[in-house]
Amino acid sequence: MKAKVYVMLKQGVLDPQGEAVRHALGALGFDGVDKVRQGKVIELDLAEGTTEETVTEMCEKLLANTVIESYRIEI
Template identity: 80%
Template sequence: MKAHVTVMLKNGVLDPQGEAVRHALGALGFEGVRGVRQGKVIELDLADGATEADVKAMCERLLANTVIESYRIEM
């Protein structure tokens, strides 16, 4: 079974990488981009019997810094 975890900075947390991408897009002529938030996607190949609760525990303990990041799990 596969799980996809999307980790993003929480709203209100400055995203310097996203801002650099927005600026670069503007320099390339893509003027309609008002904002960019950059995150990461983690794909987990899980053993049979793994649950969403297991993946949530992985996120809470390692995959996301829950102080400044939020995450979404897709099984």
């Protein structure tokens, strides 16, 4: 069983990495990029029977900093 966890900074949290990517794209001639938000994708290979609640607990305890990040789970 596989799960993907998408972690992004919450709206309103400064994203310096995204801003650096936006700036670099402009420097390379890619005009029209107004905003970039950088995140991460975590792929998990799980034992059969692992519940989404267990994956949620993993996110809450380790995979996401819930103070500044939000996450979405796909099973």
